[in-house]
Amino acid sequence: MSFKDIFGHKEELKLLQDNLRNKKLSSAYLFLGPEQIGKKLVALNFAKALNCLETSGGPCDKCPPCKKIDANNFPDIFVLEPMMAGSTIGIDKIRQIKKDASLKPYEGRYKVFIIDRACAMSHESQNAILKILEEPGDNNLFILITSSLHRILPTVSSRCRIVRFKAGPRGKLEEYLITRGRIKKEEALLIAAFSGGRIGEAIDLEDSDFFNKKNAVIKRMLESLRKPVSKDMFREWALLERPLLRKDMEVVLSWFRDIYIWKITKNSALFFNMDISKNIIKSADNFSLSELENIMKRIITLDFHLTCNANQKLVTDVFLSELGRLRGEEVCMK
Template sequence: MPFGQIVGQERAIRFLQASLLKGTVSHAYLFTGPDGVGKRLTAFGLAKAVNCLERNGDFCDQCDSCRRIEQRTHPDLFLIEPEAEGAKLKIEQVRELQAAVGYRPYLARRAVCIIDQAERMTEAAANSMLKTLEEPPAAMLIVMVTASLERILPTIRSRCQVVRFSPLPKDDLERLIGEQLSIPADKVRLLAHLSGGSLGRARRIDLASLQDKRERIFGLLDSLSSAACVEVLFSQAKKLADEEDVDSLQQFLDLWLYWYYDLWKYQLTGDERGLINTDRMEEIIRQSQILSSHQIEENIRLIEETSAALQRNVNKQLALETMMLRLGGGQREKEIVKQGAIARPYLGLK
């Protein structure tokens, strides 16, 4: 896979290729950007390109050097990564690298060390790596990969050439999901939106759990549209808060938000192209005729504010109760006051 086949990172690729062609490749790079957008893939591509036997400024993926790097069997390729899910990068792993870099490369023009999830280095490992960066071996290229630049020591950042990677464009991500993941065609756009421009994140989304959340949302929409009593809404809010952690609730709110985005778009254009929930077109048409544009925009605002509130570690149940009351256009708030029901704080939502 030459550089041209790496999707959605044209800016980063142009910068790296220019350095290769000019002979100004740095001794150390720090690739930073969202998880799952091609940083690790590009790191291995750069390792191939500096050692490719056939191309200048790119790699062929066919020569002996490229094939060895692809198969992770090249004697001058070093990969440091967590040994298990969630594990730290240990000082022992860095010391193994330091022992190896004292020797000339066996086969390569430049030996390459790729440090994946570099933000997981322990303090001791990071300080040890800093010493290597302060006195870099002449024939060694170090590429660190991270999704959390702020967790990398400033002294390490200052000794690396930082290359920023962007979330993948929606069209590119939809195409990659359709090509690489076995999912129904009508779920591709939804998955692309939920993954935030990350193919890696899209791979990790549980479709069964996603569909369950969607069905629960449609059930809640029925409750809201049928003027269900306050007690029913409070019960549903409590059930959600008890069963879902904050990250799962954020995904739940994102799904709900996309529903109202679809209503808003369809109400404006009357066109189903570009909608996410196309498998629910009858309901989209019906709801867009019932709700005013003001109501839809207000519901979008309420869900966005609830999502922001959850990030501030507020009480989950109270946040959801407040949102559900207000999604009804304020009528249920009046019902609480009229009936003397228990007052609920509104958590700063406007």
């Protein structure tokens, strides 16, 4: 994949190409932006461009270095990331980077070290990478990728050239998904809306049983809302892996948001869940605007706590208790 094949990020790619053409490369870059918008893909293609045997300012995808990088078989590209969600990048990994950076490139012009989800580095690890960035050595280039600048030590970020990424326009993403030819236009519209312009999220949804899973989440929620809130309500939420729980909450939030939109505008064309618009319109009479606002605020608060690695069972219990109080019920979560 060359730069021109990457969805969006035209300004960011032009900046990197200009740095390369004008030989004004930084020894360290920090790619900042929302998750799943293609930052890692850009980093890998930038690494290809740095080692490409052509001089076009971007990877040719044909020379031996480009082909080896695509095949994950190039000895001068190093990708470091947490082993699993919620885990940290420990000091031992950074020590290995220091060792690798002390050696000359094996085949390419540059050794490129990509640290994905760099905010997962421990405080000790960030201080260790800082020492490397202060004296990066010749022909070494570092790319830190994060969605959260405040979780990167200022001393580290100040050593990097920050490149800010943003999600693509929903309409452009919808067009891109249609041109891929794997889903129908109506499905592309829904996926573009749910992904929030994040290309990685959109492709994940495209490859999954998204619509059935989404509507199953909404069905469970509707069934639960017909009964008093209890300890057993959404019990599986507390047991889900955190990323899956956040996806469920995103679906639930979209449903309440669509009801809110209908009550204000009476325009179903603005729905996220256009495939179940009749259900949304029918449900609108069951909620006042203030109830919807309070529920949505609590869902957003729950999601925020989940992103901050709060105790999942605790914050879910608190959410259910607050939901019960909004409905005039007392909820025992023991």
